[in-house]
Amino acid sequence: MEVADLSNNPVNIPILQKANVISQLHPLLSDVVPSIQQTAVFALGKLADHSKELATIVVKEYILPPLFESILFKNIFFKKAVTLVVSAVAKHSPELSQAVVDCGALETLVLCLEDFDPGVQEAAAWALGIIAQHNAMLSQAVVNAGAVPILVTSLQEPEVAIKRNAASALSEISKHTPELAQMVMNNGAIAHLAQVIFSPDAKLKRQALSALSQISKHSVDLAEMVITANIFPAVMVCFRDPDVYVKKNIIILMRDVVKHSADLSQVIVNCGGLAEVMDYLGKSHGSMRLPGIMMLGYVAAHSEILAMSVILSKGVHQLAICLSEENEDHIKAATVLSIGQIGHHTPEHANAVASAGLLPKVLQLYMEASSSEDLRVKSEETLKNILQKCTYLPSLEPLLYDAPSNILKHVLGQFSVMLPHDIQARQKFVRSGGLRKVQEINAESGSVLQEQINAVNICFPKEIVQYYTPGYSEKLLELLENNQPSYVDHFTLETQEQLCWQHQMEVMEARETHPRVESPWQTPQMPQAVEPCSPPPHTHPREPWRQGTESTLPPILPPLRGPPPVPTHATMSNHPGKVQGAPCPIPQKKGQHLRPGIYQRTPASGQVHSQQRPDPKPRGNDLLTSYTALHQKEIKLRLQTAHHTDMQTTAP
Incomplete structure (x- = not known):
């Protein structure tokens, strides 16, 4: 009795082990006093539960077979104590569980499962679940012992503890292989489990x-059987349960259903599963978030429509929060994978991920040396899948500065596709410094990265690309250093200017000597003694009134344009029916002058009109007109001086 009390305190276990208390308890198992037997078995269970080493001693001392042989003739307290020893030994390892099975524990537990006492049934169901949890072979041994039908029947017992342990045992059996899950389903477990969901007990619902999730995770057929049971309306109600593990198990159930097909995912989405997952992710942390993160990735992976449903449900935003808040690599890896499943479908999906600012974060996880290998692999895969679809260039540009070459070639590939068709994007790319950064990238000749750089450079003029090429400013400075400015002779410029004025005066003299053509009906009559001069080579083709002059000096300044002459009847002598020699007045409005041109009189009205539109402003203040008037005065003065000199010369 004292050993049993001491074994309740874990501090005393090492002392009892050194005292070799198990060998001392072994003879007490066959004592004639039932209470002593029960206490000895209970003490063995406490010791075996404490450590794997003590459990191994219990197996090696050949203690278990006599217990199983005499259990049918013992009371309920002895049966409970024996099932406790089985659970304590079997929980440590598959090897110890197999040793318990070899001792005949399964047949004994099945008999206890059919006992009338609820406590014995509860303990037996718990022990069966402990044995089945290790591997498929032990679970198959439990099935072969005929425990599954009895466990399904136990779900209908009124005691909550029995139903709880029976559901747990069925879950442990179903999780290993599809065949075991099919065996559980064939015994009608799904319908009974669906009824248990309505229980107010949180542990039973867990x-x-x-x-249900362990059954549905193996195949599409099993998942469809779970869906056919119409459990999800009741499951969605369970989200209102305050127990966080109930909510977690609901998320796990939905995750194991949606991963099989798009149709099953659509069923969960139609039931409002996405909204519940978003709310769950916002209120949970750590490993509790993992099922919800994976569920979003499974839903988005099936089709574009389901991925867009995740985006519209603000799933990308929640994944971004999880990626920034969580520290464990396996949670980050699952988050990155789900992000990739959302964004790999179309440019619209990829742009939704990129606009959330997730690409730089994923790139950082890929480049961190502290990241696990699994996280790095999933980050690289996610980046490549999204970059091949992304057309949101503002989110791609930050990757130019940090991405390695194997990621950078995908970034430049998207720029080479988008820039040729968007002039505003090209302008922004230059102004933001993206083109400069592209020129600074060092790539091997002939590599894929160099080809992408060339494809981007083709989108811009060569001068711009050359301007942003590293070292171009130094080349310009070298040209500036080697440049020698030419000497300017101001005296030569003044001499050329004087010659230009002299040339202009000669032109005016020749104009008075040889009248120009003013109308299409007049042919100028050249004097016989004076032959017409060919126009100088510098005469402007649009100024016919300057033709007929001759000069040997090339113009330094542009020729001056004088005011047009007033047409007379004499200038239109070739037109029949007109009086020659009289001035032909041109009708003008007050404050309005006609531009130079060819004037003609319409036969009907007898009015003279210009082929050019009238100038709304007077040209009297024109600078060129002022220059012409000045030249005319100077020419007249020279002519008068020359005439006076001739008169003095010819005088007797």
Whole structure:
């Protein structure tokens, strides 16, 4: 009795082990006093539960077979103590569980499962679940012992503890292989588990939801059987349960259903599953978030429509929060994978991920040396899948500065596709410094990265690309240093200017000597003694009134344009029916002058009109007109001086 009390305190276990208390308890198992037997078995269970080493000693001392042989003739307290020893030994390892099975524990537990006492049934169901949890072979041994039908029947017992342990045992059996899950389903477990969900007991709902998820995770057929049971309306109501593990198991159930097909995912989406997952992710942390993160990735992976449903449900925003708040690599890896499943479908999906600012974060995880290998692999895969679809250039540009070459070639590939068709994007790319950064990238000749750089450079003029090429400013400075400015002779410029004025005066003299053509009906009559001069080579083709002059000096300044002459009847002598020699007045409005041109009189009205439109402003203040008037005065003065000199010369 004292050993049993001491074994309740974990501090005393090492002392009892050194005292070799198990060998001392072994003879007490066959004592004639039932209470002593029960206490000895209970003490063995406490010791075996404490450590794997003590559990191994219990197996090696050949203690278990006599217990199983005499259990049918013992009371309920002895049966409970024996099932406790089985659970304590089997929980440590598959090897110890197999040793317990070899001792005949399964047949004993099945008999206890059919006992009338609820406590014995509860303990037996718990022990069966402990044995089945290790591997498929032990679970198959439990099935072969005939425990599954009895466990399904136990779900209908009124005691909550029995139903809880039975649901747990069914969950442990179903999780290993599709065949074991099919065996559980064939015994009608799904319908009974669906009824258990309505129980107010949170622990019972946990185990029932866990069993349903373990059944549905193996194949599409099993998942469809779970859906056919019409459990999800009741499952969605369970989200209002305050127990966080109930909510977690609901998320796990939905995750294991949606991963099989798009149709099953659509069923969960139609039931409002996405909204519940978003709310769950916002209120949970750590490993509790993992099922929800994976569920979003499974839903988005099936089709573009389902991925867009995740985006519209603000799933990308929640994944961004999870990626920034979580520290464990396996949670980050699952988040990155789900992000990639959302963004790999179309440019619209990829742009939704990129606009959330997730690409730089994923790139950082890929480049961090502290990241696990699994996280790095998933980050690289996600980046490549999204970059091949992304057309949101503002989110791609930051990657130019940090991405390695194997990622950078995908970034430049998207720029080479988008820039040729968007002039505003090209302008922004230059102003933001993206083109400069592209020129600074060092790529091997002939590599894929160099080809992408060339494809981007083709989108811009060569001068701009050359301007942003590293070292171009130094080349310009070298040209400036080697440049020698030419000497300017101001005296030569003044001499040329004087010659230009002299040339202009000669032109005016020749104009008075040889009258120009003013109308299409007049042919100028050249004097016989004076032959017409060919126009100088510098005469402007649009100034016919300057033709007929001759000069040997090239113009330094542009020729001056004088005011047009007033047409007379004499200038239109070739037109029949007109009086020659009289001035032909041109009708003008007050404050309005006609531009130079060819004037003609319409036969009907007898008015003279210009082929050019009238100038709304007077040209009297024109600078060129002022220059012409000045030249005319100077020419007249020279002519008068020359005439006076001739008169003095010819005088007797």
